[in-house]
Amino acid sequence: MNKQVLLGVCGSIAAYKAADIARGLMREGLNVRVVMTTHAMQMIAPATFAALTGNPVLIDAFDEPVAGQIAHIQWAQEADLILIAPATAHTLAKLAHGLADDMLTTLALATTAPLYIAPAMNPAMWSHPATQHNVQILTERGAQFIPPAFGIMACGDEGWGKLAEVEAIVQHVAGAVLCPKDLQEVRVLITAGPTYEPIDPVRFVGNRSSGKMGYAIAQAARERGAEVTLISGPVSLPAPAGVEVIFTQTADQMLTAVQSHFEACDVFVAAAAVADYKPAQPLSSKRKRDSKLWALEMVPNPDIVATVAAHKGNRYIVGFAAETDKVVENALHKLKKKGLDLIAANDVSAPGRGFEVDTNQLTLFFANGIARELPLMSKRETAHALWDAILEGRHAK
Ligand code: CTP
Numbered sequence: 001m002n003k004q005v006l007l008g009v010c011g012s013i014a015a016y017k018a019a020d021i022a023r024g025l026m027r028e029g030l031n032v033r034v035v036m037t038t039h040a041m042q043m044i045a046p047a048t049f050a051a052l053t054g055n056p057v058l059i060d061a062f063d064e065p066v067a068g069q070i071a072h073i074q075w076a077q078e079a080d081l082i083l084i085a086p087a088t089a090h091t092l093a094k095l096a097h098g099l100a101d102d103m104l105t106t107l108a109l110a111t112t113a114p115l116y117i118a119p120a121m122n123p124a125m126w127s128h129p130a131t132q133h134n135v136q137i138l139t140e141r142g143a144q145f146i147p148p149a150f151g152i153m154a155c156g157d158e159g160w161g162k163l164a165e166v167e168a169i170v171q172h173v174a175g176a177v178l179c180p181k182d183l184q185e186v187r188v189l190i191t192a193g194p195t196y197e198p199i200d201p202v203r204f205v206g207n208r209s210s211g212k213m214g215y216a217i218a219q220a221a222r223e224r225g226a227e228v229t230l231i232s233g234p235v236s237l238p239a240p241a242g243v244e245v246i247f248t249q250t251a252d253q254m255l256t257a258v259q260s261h262f263e264a265c266d267v268f269v270a271a272a273a274v275a276d277y278k279p280a281q282p283l284s285s286k287r288k289r290d291s292k293l294w295a296l297e298m299v300p301n302p303d304i305v306a307t308v309a310a311h312k313g314n315r316y317i318v319g320f321a322a323e324t325d326k327v328v329e330n331a332l333h334k335l336k337k338k339g340l341d342l343i344a345a346n347d348v349s350a351p352g353r354g355f356e357v358d359t360n361q362l363t364l365f366f367a368n369g370i371a372r373e374l375p376l377m378s379k380r381e382t383a384h385a386l387w388d389a390i391l392e393g394r395h396a397k
Contacts, residue, residue, distance in 0.1 A: 002031040003177050006075060006111070008084035008104040009049070010091045011039025013154045014120035014163035019044065021085055022052050024170030030177060033075055035059070035104045037091065058103040072103060076110035081177045084108075085146070086120035086163045089131045095143075096134035114176065118146040118169050123159025144241035146172055175380060176223045182391060184225035189265035190218045191258060191272035191304065193233030195251045199296065200283035207273050208355040211235030213320075213379050214271030218243050220383035229265070231257045233272055251275055251301035262308045262315075267390060269318040270305035273355070277301060309339035316394045318386070321345040322355075331365055341367050342393050344386060352376055364389050368396070 005025050009018040018040075022032045034049035034057045046057035056065035064071050084091065084104070091104065095117075100106040108115065117138065125131060126148060139145060146169050151162040163169075192214020196204040211232060218230040219240035228243045231254055239245040246261075248254040251274045262268060277298035287294075309317045319340045321331040324347070331345035344362045352359045353376070361376040364386070374385050 002029060003080040004031045004033060004078050005173060005177060006079040006082040006107060006113070007032050007034045007049075008082065008087070008091075008108070009034060009036045009040045009044070010084065010086055010088040010104070011037055011042055012086035012088050012120040012163070013043060014086040015040045015043035017163055017166050018085055019048055019052060020166045021083075021169055022049060024166060025083075025174060026053065028170065028174035028178065030174060031055075033058075033079075035075075035107055037088075037102055037104055039088070039090075061100070061103050061106045063103055072106045072110055076107050076113075079107075079111050079113040081114050081116060081173060082108060082111055083116045083118070083169070083173050085116075085118035085169055087117045088119070089121050089125045089128070089134075092117070092119065092131060092134045092138065096137040115143040116146060116173055116176070117143055118164050119148050119161075120163035121148070121161050122153055122155060123157055123161040126161045127159070139239075139241065142242050144176075145238065147238060171378070171380070175384070179220070179223050179384060181225040183221055183387065186221075186226045186267060187265045188218075188221045188226045188228045188267050188269065189231070189258065189261050190214055190221070190228065190269045191231045191233075191254060191274075192218065193235040194273050195233045195254055195275045195301075196249045197251065197275045197278035197301070198249075198282040199279045200285065200287050202286050205275055205277070205279065205298075206234075207275060209233070209235075209273035210356045211237050212356075212358065213360060213382070214269075215240055216379040216383040217269055217271055217386060220380065220387055224384075224387060226267075229261050231261070231272070251278065251304065255302050255304045255307060258304055258308055265315060267316045267318070267394070268305070268308065268312075269386075269390075271320055272304070273322065274304055275301055303338065305340070306338040312339065314397075316341050316390060316397065318342045318344065318390060322348045324349040327363070328365075328371075331363070335365055335367060341397065342390060362386070366393055 032053045033055045049057045094105045100109045146164045149162045193211030194207045194209040196206045221228050222242045230245045280297040280299045317340050321334050323330045335343040353361045360382045362374045364372045
């Protein structure tokens with residue numbers, strides 16, 4: 001039987017986009033059941049969703065389309081995932097506090113399926129402390145937000161509040177619901193993002209890593225059922241739902257955090273772009289500008305992955321090699337030198353790969369000499385392909 005997505009539609013102006021979301025999810029092979037709030041009916045008719053999905057549309061908590069069935073329990077139990085898109089500030093507040101005064105909020109309480117929320121509202125309403133507090137409550141409870149984008153609203157205001165791109169929502173949800181749950185009981189440790197090495201209290205040596213690849217790897221592992229700890233350098237990304245995130249600044253701090261979680265992991269993925277050098281003597285007060293030459297003395301940082309891999313036992317260790325030339329040669333050298341089981345190499349000089357972008361193209365090298373070239377795809381798809389390879393590698397080890 002096809003997987004079921006329960007699509008909750010609220011009364012935001014973006015409600016019309018929910019029709020495309022429903023179609024997109026169906027195109028991915030999912031069965032979609034729509035639940036609307038009464039306010040959503042001001043924006044789009046239930047008949048649209050009924051015609052598109054081939055399923056009845058529920059609104060009131062007492063709607064019972066099939067005689068002898070209690071719809072809110074039946075639909076709640078049959079759902080593999082519940083997506084609320086667009087979600088209004090009012091519905092977020094109700095969800096955060098467990099209110100159940102319509103079919104959507106009743107279903108959200110009655111289901112144990114993962115909850116995905118794509119909000120859309122005026123920027124002032126989104127940034128209001130009440131809304132942000134509700135988002136925090138829901139996030140802590142495991143809800144996964146697909147955050148709103150920046151743009152001009154229907155009211156003319158500009159800011160964060162636009163519904164995320166329809167295709168991004170569809171891919172996110174379809175990926176989560178369709179991916180295999182083959183990492184259950186696997187404990188995963190991941191490093192991501194850059195490290196910042198202080199020069200003085202206001203300056204640092206860093207790099208262009210956005211953390212997107214490492215965060216996508218953490219999210220994919222979580223979706224597949226793993227218990228995930230993410231040691232993150234400074235990035236501006238939302239924490240993936242259900243993942244324990246520990247923030248660090250410097251390579252030394254990252255090493256300490258990794259060492260204290262390494263014992264309890266089965267797989268370690270080192271995706272961080274660790275600064276290779278740090279200022280030898282960071283200044284305790286800000287250096288003032290003058291006209292003299294400033295030579296900064298740098299000392300090497302510890303190699304985090306090599307340090308822990310030296311005592312890896314039967315843990316599976318994965319590293320990255322971001323290269324600009326001699327990609328294969330350098331990657332194979334790092335695989336061996338750092339004691340890795342698998343290395344994911346990418347040519348960061350080629351377009352659409354590596355730092356700051358949303359796509360990546362990796363070539364995987366296993367310790368047994370086998371290589372696999374992955375196509376250029378989203379970091380999310382790349383993350384899932386990497387987990388496929390890690391599982392194969394662990395199995396063969
Ligand atoms: N790495 C690490 N600690 C460091 C440097 C790198 O854990 N101090 C990890 C990275 O997370 C990555 C792998 O080692 O998984 C390779 O990182 P990369 O920067 O490509 O390699 P380096 O050893 O720094 O070599 P170079 O910069 O000379 O290419």
